[in-house]
Amino acid sequence: MPIDKKPLINSFENMNKFYFFDVNKNKIINVDEETYKALNAPETTGSSELPSIKKLKNQGYLSNNRVEKIEHINGRMLEELLGYNLRKIILQVTQNCNFRCNYCVYSGSYVNRIHSNKRMDFATARKGIDFLIAHSKDSKEIDIGFYGGEPLLEIDLITQCMDYAVKAAEGKNVTFSLTTNGSLLNEANVKRLLGYKLRITVSLDGPQEVHDKNRTFASNGCGTFNAVYNNIRRIVEKYPEIKRNLSFSMVIDPTAQFNCLDEFIAGEEEFFNESAVMGSFISNVYRDDQLQFSENFVGEWEYSKFRFLLFVLGKISVANNSQLIRAAYREHFEYISKSHREITPLAKQDHHSGPCVPGQIRLFMSTDANFYPCERVSETSDIMKIGNIEDGFYFDKIEELLNVGKLTEENCKECFAFRNCRICASLSDDGNQLSKETKLKACQDVRFNVDEMLKDVCTLKECGFKKEMIQMTTGF
Amino acid sequence: MNKESVLIYPYDSQFTPLLRHKGFVDNYDKIQLSSLPGWGLCGKDASYADGGEFIGLTVSQEFDEILSEADTVIFAEADNPYHLEKMIYPKIFSAIEAGKNIVTLIQVDEKADEIKKKCERKGVRFTNYRENSLDHTDFLDQMKSEFKKEIVDSRIPILAVIGLAEHTNKFQLQLDLKATIENMGYKVSMVGSRAYCELLGFHSFPAFMKEVISESDKILCYNRYIKRIELTEKPDLIIVAVPGGFMRYNNKIINDFGITAYEIFQAIVPDAVVLSLFHEKYTVDYLDGIIKSVKYKLGLEIDAFNISNRQIDWVEMTNSQPDVISTLTLNPEFMKKSIEECKALSQIPVFNILEKGDAERITNLIIDKLSEIEMAVNF
Ligand code: SF4
Numbered sequence: 001m002p003i004d005k006k007p008l009i010n011s012f013e014n015m016n017k018f019y020f021f022d023v024n025k026n027k028i029i030n031v032d033e034e035t036y037k038a039l040n041a042p043e044t045t046g047s048s049e050l051p052s053i054k055k056l057k058n059q060g061y062l063s064n065n066r067v068e069k070i071e072h073i074n075g076r077m078l079e080e081l082l083g084y085n086l087r088k089i090i091l092q093v094t095q096n097c098n099f100r101c102n103y104c105v106y107s108g109s110y111v112n113r114i115h116s117n118k119r120m121d122f123a124t125a126r127k128g129i130d131f132l133i134a135h136s137k138d139s140k141e142i143d144i145g146f147y148g149g150e151p152l153l154e155i156d157l158i159t160q161c162m163d164y165a166v167k168a169a170e171g172k173n174v175t176f177s178l179t180t181n182g183s184l185l186n187e188a189n190v191k192r193l194l195g196y197k198l199r200i201t202v203s204l205d206g207p208q209e210v211h212d213k214n215r216t217f218a219s220n221g222c223g224t225f226n227a228v229y230n231n232i233r234r235i236v237e238k239y240p241e242i243k244r245n246l247s248f249s250m251v252i253d254p255t256a257q258f259n260c261l262d263e264f265i266a267g268e269e270e271f272f273n274e275s276a277v278m279g280s281f282i283s284n285v286y287r288d289d290q291l292q293f294s295e296n297f298v299g300e301w302e303y304s305k306f307r308f309l310l311f312v313l314g315k316i317s318v319a320n321n322s323q324l325i326r327a328a329y330r331e332h333f334e335y336i337s338k339s340h341r342e343i344t345p346l347a348k349q350d351h352h353s354g355p356c357v358p359g360q361i362r363l364f365m366s367t368d369a370n371f372y373p374c375e376r377v378s379e380t381s382d383i384m385k386i387g388n389i390e391d392g393f394y395f396d397k398i399e400e401l402l403n404v405g406k407l408t409e410e411n412c413k414e415c416f417a418f419r420n421c422r423i424c425a426s427l428s429d430d431g432n433q434l435s436k437e438t439k440l441k442a443c444q445d446v447r448f449n450v451d452e453m454l455k456d457v458c459t460l461k462e463c464g465f466k467k468e469m470i471q472m473t474t475g476f
Numbered sequence: 477m478n479k480e481s482v483l484i485y486p487y488d489s490q491f492t493p494l495l496r497h498k499g500f501v502d503n504y505d506k507i508q509l510s511s512l513p514g515w516g517l518c519g520k521d522a523s524y525a526d527g528g529e530f531i532g533l534t535v536s537q538e539f540d541e542i543l544s545e546a547d548t549v550i551f552a553e554a555d556n557p558y559h560l561e562k563m564i565y566p567k568i569f570s571a572i573e574a575g576k577n578i579v580t581l582i583q584v585d586e587k588a589d590e591i592k593k594k595c596e597r598k599g600v601r602f603t604n605y606r607e608n609s610l611d612h613t614d615f616l617d618q619m620k621s622e623f624k625k626e627i628v629d630s631r632i633p634i635l636a637v638i639g640l641a642e643h644t645n646k647f648q649l650q651l652d653l654k655a656t657i658e659n660m661g662y663k664v665s666m667v668g669s670r671a672y673c674e675l676l677g678f679h680s681f682p683a684f685m686k687e688v689i690s691e692s693d694k695i696l697c698y699n700r701y702i703k704r705i706e707l708t709e710k711p712d713l714i715i716v717a718v719p720g721g722f723m724r725y726n727n728k729i730i731n732d733f734g735i736t737a738y739e740i741f742q743a744i745v746p747d748a749v750v751l752s753l754f755h756e757k758y759t760v761d762y763l764d765g766i767i768k769s770v771k772y773k774l775g776l777e778i779d780a781f782n783i784s785n786r787q788i789d790w791v792e793m794t795n796s797q798p799d800v801i802s803t804l805t806l807n808p809e810f811m812k813k814s815i816e817e818c819k820a821l822s823q824i825p826v827f828n829i830l831e832k833g834d835a836e837r838i839t840n841l842i843i844d845k846l847s848e849i850e851m852a853v854n855f
Contacts, residue, residue, distance in 0.1 A: 085804050
């Protein structure tokens with residue numbers, strides 16, 4: 001059968017049962033072995049179709065409908081989305097930092113991005129805030145973020161910006177956010193930040209031995225854990241209300257032990273309760289060398305995930321319910337909670353999920369007032385420069401970044417992960433250009449993860465999992 | 477008579493249809509607009525709010541500074557959320573202090589008396605268009621006295637204007653259709669979809685439809701209400717607009733489950749129907765689904781689609797699941813292209829009321845249809 005006449009599905013076995021995931025329907029179907037084999041036969045021999053397959057086809061499954069052209073629907077309305085619907089601007093108030101973290105994109109392990117003394121002045125920051133207000137008439141609320149380097153080195157500028165924004169955006173719900181290493185979250189600074197609708201994200205990587213491995217002071221090379229930990233303890237004690245607006249970002253080092261991270265969060269119940277903990281692995285994007293996961297780490301991680309599933313299913317009572325593990329199941333639960341919905345088949349012109357409109361959701365403005373899609377991309381990568389405060393947006397570049405699927409057009413048209421893909425331009429940037437090779441490497445991960453997710457979902461179903469359990473046991 | 481100078485506050489897209497309506501604009505010598513800076517309209521032409529044609533009035537961020545030039549201040553209803561205590565009342569009181577007449581389209585119930593007293597003291601006019609006094613008793617009493625609780629047929633053609641949801645430029649559509657039909661020499665009565673239509677010289681959506689009376693009484697009252705308009709105003713045509721939408725959007729945004737629309741179309745049977753939709757990249761199947769839904773839910777055949785220059789903001793709707801539909805404004809060039817694409821798909825004529833000439837084109841289509849009906853030998 002010519003490939004484009006084949007149904008667009010991913011068939012798989014799980015716990016001695018047979019399934020296929022139908023991309024057009026975004027649903028998993030459990031079939032008998034005979035049907036499964038027929039679906040996986042290399043070619044139909046011309047013999048008549050199995051009744052089970054006929055029935056599925058009648059119900060709209062097993063369609064060979066495919067996207068014919070990879071084109072993001074939002075590419076047609078970039079002027080509107082970026083003209084009336086900006087959500088957030090992240091101001092890089094300084095490139096300077098009092099830490100030197102091994103994996104920090106500015107600390108030298110990454111291509112080109114390094115710390116410097118560049119800082120933003122108020123006039124530039126103000127233009128950025130005005131730009132956001134002037135481009136967000138259709139946004140229900142807007143957010144102004146402060147990023148560095150270490151942004152609290154510029155606390156005067158930050159408070160000046162917040163005061164200005166509250167006035168300048170009167171009538172709109174305006175919130176603020178700040179990503180900090182926590183070392184300057186002392187009482188004096190915190191006092192100045194109270195009273196604003198400000199969310200603070202502190203980078204804390206785990207217990208002292210883990211945190212200090214990667215995060216040291218620039219001045220003396222000593223570990224920073226104690227300074228951060230004690231600061232947070234002190235301010236939370238003094239201003240308990242701040243807890244709700246505090247979250248922790250944990251950069252997980254896969255060369256370390258996972259258990260000790262997990263236990264740290266579970267053990268510091270009082271410290272972390274009410275605050276969100278977001279875990280992410282050290283990024284390999286833009287990195288000179290590639291990080292390898294230690295065997296121990298993988299084993300512990302998988303085991304913890306497994307125990308979490310048992311907990312969710314009520315099979316074990318001890319809650320290995322740490323926020324890190326929960327985050328690992330976000331996609332599963334997202335899929336489960338929407339699994340009953342009927343969705344329209346793939347359009348003739350469509351784009352895989354993953355990219356957001358560059359700049360719309362988290363427009364990043366560097367100290368020298370250039371625009372980037374978000375804070376995660378390297379501001380030294382020329383293709384990621386999508387405008388600046390004087391010229392506004394470079395729509396051609398934005399359209400190219402949005403339509404990153406075109407790089408791998410033929411692969412995407414045949415890919416079962418099309419609707420659950422997470423790849424955007426940042427994962428396709430090799431430092432100089434958007435690269436098909438770089439993107440295809442990321443594809444392998446995505447496809448592996450989606451396949452695993454589908455299998456996990458089937459396992460959960462087999463074990464009696466119900467949609468309602470998501471909320472009840474996991475706090476999602 | 478000398479025309480007044482008027483200041484509109486807080487200005488946003490909800491008011492823009494009035495600025496595009498001769499019947500409103502011609503009443504004033506000068507119109508000034510003041511908005512809140514966070515709404516993103518200040519310093520721009522008023523048309524920036526709805527994305528339509530240039531209007532020629534710049535939106536100001538100032539209020540007190542431009543107040544002196546106004547005789548009257550209209551406190552308008554807005555699409556953006558606002559805070560009465562912080563943003564509206566202080567401005568009303570300072571306008572009264574400055575000796576300006578006050579018009580409220582915004583609901584000021586709790587302070588209405590205070591405003592009234594202050595205005596009297598200061599010797600300025602206070603007109604509150606939200607005092608919609610039309611209740612059900614009139615109609616129910618009438619039916620009781622006639623010993624008849626039944627529907628009466630209308631002898632006059634009715635044009636219905638409905639919208640799939642809020643923010644589909646339905647108000648603009650009503651105003652433009654009314655004006656265009658009147659320009660052709662017809663007498664038009666209209667029941668608008670908003671609560672302050674008397675400001676523009678036609679009827680607001682009647683308050684009894686929101687009262688706690690039985691649903692069938694609402695239907696009967698609405699039927700009598702339209703009949704009364706027919707008998708007292710003797711128009712050639714009645715335009716009936718339905719507030720809100722008629723389809724549940726999701727579990728949270730329910731558009732009153734289309735109950736109001738259903739009741740109205742139990743009360744009256746329109747002779748022509750225009751439906752306003754959000755912009756979307758429509759497919760034949762989707763449009764077909766809408767046509768069927770309107771047909772089987774409300775019993776109506778659609779004569780024309782008005783595709784608004786607003787599209788649902790899918791990112792916001794999926795990510796934050798807000799309580800109201802969040803939309804994005806689309807530019808005129810984009811709309812032109814998209815409407816052409818849509819025309820090729822649709823069996824029903826497609827228009828965009830913000831496009832020059834489309835009000836006339838819809839009107840011609842409706843008048844053609846209605847005159848066909850008139851040619852029939854009916855009694
Ligand atoms: S995983 Fe790769 S091939 Fe599959 S949809 Fe995503 S980008 Fe395309």
